[in-house]
Amino acid sequence: MNPPPKPLPVHGREAVLRYNRADFDIVQGGDHVRCAVSGKPIPLDRLTYWSAELQEAYANAAMMTRRWVETHGAD
Template identity: 75%
Template sequence: MNPPPKPLSVETRQAILHYGTPDFDVLQTGDYVVCAVSGKPIPLERLTYWSVELQEAYANADLMTRRWVETHPRA
């Protein structure tokens, strides 16, 4: 009897994007981008938050707001 087949390894690749309004352009194909605040991967199909100004992606609205506050200090 043969052993069960090993699952196929799913290799993921980081995408390179240009963030625009209201969409982004894919410069290099991939499966995910990295959150600029948390450093965690964000699957492209779940990418909702980014900064056109900073050209960064964020995992959620709270992290996007935190980054905006950090980069826009009051005078």
């Protein structure tokens, strides 16, 4: 049996995703998400960094690290 099809992207609209450890599921179609740190849009085809724990996306590795330090402390 094949998995159900993923929703097609809707251009110009922010997507709603469910972030998993290795990938993400599209809950509501769109073509981008917002970086949790900078607020800048991230095209879905360039989305590389996110937190399954916090259910957030990040524009780059530095923003992901910054958010991790904010939420987990710099031990």
